[in-house]
Amino acid sequence: MDSINQQQPEENRRDLAGEEARARIKEMAEDAKTCFFTTHGSLGDSRGVRPMSVLQADDNGTLWFLSAIDSHTNAELKADPNVKLYFQGSTRAGFLELDGIATVSQDKAKIKELWDFTLKTWFTEGEDDPRITVIGVAPREGYYWDNKHGQAVAGAKILIGAAIGKTLDDSIEGRLLP
Numbered sequence: 001m002d003s004i005n006q007q008q009p010e011e012n013r014r015d016l017a018g019e020e021a022r023a024r025i026k027e028m029a030e031d032a033k034t035c036f037f038t039t040h041g042s043l044g045d046s047r048g049v050r051p052m053s054v055l056q057a058d059d060n061g062t063l064w065f066l067s068a069i070d071s072h073t074n075a076e077l078k079a080d081p082n083v084k085l086y087f088q089g090s091t092r093a094g095f096l097e098l099d100g101i102a103t104v105s106q107d108k109a110k111i112k113e114l115w116d117f118t119l120k121t122w123f124t125e126g127e128d129d130p131r132i133t134v135i136g137v138a139p140r141e142g143y144y145w146d147n148k149h150g151q152a153v154a155g156a157k158i159l160i161g162a163a164i165g166k167t168l169d170d171s172i173e174g175r176l177l178p
Contacts, residue, residue, distance in 0.1 A: 015174040016144075022061035022178045025139055028096045028146070029057040031089040037065065038084040039076035039102075048076060055114040061178040063098075064114055065135040068122070069106070074133060077102050083137055089146075098142035098176070102135050110134045142176040 016024050029035070034053050042048035050073065056064040063085065067073050077083070081103065087096040111134055115127040123129035 012171050013174050014172055015177070017177040021142075021176040022059065022139075024144060024176060025061050025063075025096070025098065025142065025178060026057040026059065028087055028089055028094055028144060029054045029063055031094050032087040032096070034087075036086040037073070038086070039073060040080040040082055041076055042072070046072070055116070061139050063100075063137045063139070064110070065137070066111065066114060066119060066123070067104070067133050067135055068131045069133050070131065073135070074104055077104055077135070085137065085139075093145070093147040093171075095145040096142060096176075097144075098137075098139045100137040100139040102137045104133050104135050106132065107134050110136075139176070139178045141178070143173070144176055145171060145173045147171060 032054070034051055036049050037052040039048045052065050052067075052073075054063050055066060058064070081101050083100050083102045085096075085098045085100065087098075088094065089096075111127055111132050114134065120126055123132050125131075
C-alpha cells in the first residue's frame with residue numbers, strides 16, 4: 001500500500017508531540033502566512049472554507065486571526081468551535097493540516113497586538129473598529145509533510161534519484177500532538 005516509502009533508504013516519518021509539535025506548527029504557520037480556515041455547518045456559499053491570514057503563531061501553538069463580528073466565520077464558530085486549518089508553505093514542501101478549537105473574543109489588547117495598518121482594508125475604522133473580533137485556534141492534533149533538509153537538498157536528491165533509478169526523496173511527515 002505504501003510502495004514509494006518502502007523504497008526509501010532513510011526514515012521519512014517522524015511524529016512530534018508537546019513542545020516540538022508546537023514549534024513545528026509555529027514555524028510552518030509563519031512560513032505559510034495564510035491558510036484555508038474551515039468551519040462546520042456552513043452558512044454561506046464558501047461551504048465553510050475561506051482563506052485567512054495568520055497574524056500570529058504563539059509559543060503555545062495558538063494561531064491568531066482577526067474577523068468581523070457579523071461574518072459567516074463567527075456565526076459558524078458560535079454554532080461549532082471545531083475547525084480544520086490547511087497550510088501550504090511552498091510549492092513542494094511545508095504542508096500542514098490541523099484540527100483545533102476556536103475561541104472568539106473582542107479582546108482589545110490582543111487586537112492592538114495583532115493590528116497592522118493593512119487590516120484597515122477590512123476594518124475601515126482602524127484598530128478601534130467595533131466589528132473586529134479575535135479568533136484564537138488551539139490545535140488539538142494535526143499532520144505535516146515537509147523536507148528534512150530544505151528545498152535545495154530535496155531538489156538535488158530528486159534529481160540524483162531519477163538519474164540512478166532510486167527513491168531518494170528528502171520528505172518527512174508525521175502526526176502532530178501539541
